Amino acid sequence: MKFLHPAGDHFTLINIYREYNQMRRSNVRPYVVERWCQDHLLDYSALEMACVIRGELLDIMKRLELPVSEPAVGTDENILNIKKSLLSGYFMQIARDVDGLGNYIMLIHKQVGQLHPNSGYCLNHIFPEWVLFHEFSVADRSCIRIATEISPELFMQMVPQYYFSNLPPSESKEILEKALVCTTNIAPPEDPPENQGKAAEEETSSASEQRCLIQ
Incomplete structure (x- = not known):
């Protein structure tokens, strides 16, 4: 119940990751982190893998020169x-x-x-x-x-x-x-039955013309 987030299970997982990452960065020994995971019924290996994957994604973003900012955790905009x-x-x-x-x-x-x-x-x-x-x-x-x-x-x-x-x-x-x-305020498009056959013929004709152009 400690990590539960009202917005859903995916956000609960984010809470778990953030808590784990804080524990990991607090300069405690690895066995202490593993014990913390055991106490909270969490998979230590899975959380370590999550950290590795996040690091790889950050490296990709930096190589592509994409902006990286601290997440506004807990805000409505962040949840959306x-x-x-x-x-x-x-x-x-x-x-x-x-x-x-x-x-x-x-x-x-x-x-x-x-x-x-x-x-x-x-x-x-x-x-x-x-x-x-x-x-x-x-x-x-x-x-x-x-x-x-x-x-x-x-x-x-x-x-x-x-x-x-x-x-x-x-x-x-x-x-x-x-x-x-x-x-x-726009109704979903619906083709009249009498136009569906005509549209199919036009699509086939158009596709044939495109094939000719490609050749």
């Missing part, structure tokens, strides 16, 4: 930026609570799962309607691991259009389409 970053990579791993009881249906393949018992949301008996998750395992009691709450509006802001357009019809997709309309 982290959620945007997560969505840019994990937009395919979204689930919605369909009954308010923690039964989540996956947006892409419609399987049902529940948050892992060790999730901060479960520990606080909170079930967000929409979550981005890191892992879903059917073998492990259909559990969703490492989840963070998101909003439909933020999802629609970050999701690639090609992905959303190819989602199968569902109640969740209808909710997302309504969120798009509310945020942009």
Whole structure:
């Protein structure tokens, strides 16, 4: 409970990393750091690997001359930026609570799962309607691991259009389409059935012309 963050499990992991890094930099002996991890039921090797990966990313940013600044941890802007970053990579791993009881249906393949018992949301008996998750395992009691709450509006802001357009019809997709309309005041584009065949023919014709030009 010490490291729990109300914004979600990903932020709890950030809290754990920050605490570990402070302990690591406090000039204590390595066995003290390992003992600290054991006392808090944390994986010492995984945290060491996280430090290595972060260092490599910083080196890449410096080589590319990208600006590096201290994170404004805890601010609303920082939380929003982290959620945007997560969505840019994990937009395919979204689930919605369909009954308010923690039964989540996956947006892409419609399987049902529940948050892992060790999730901060479960520990606080909170079930967000929409979550981005890191892992879903059917073998492990259909559990969703490492989840963070998101909003439909933020999802629609970050999701690639090609992905959303190819989602199968569902109640969740209808909710997302309504969120798009509310945020942009623009209805999702729909081609009339009589125009779909014509559009396909034009696309085929255009593709043929492009092939000729390339040759």
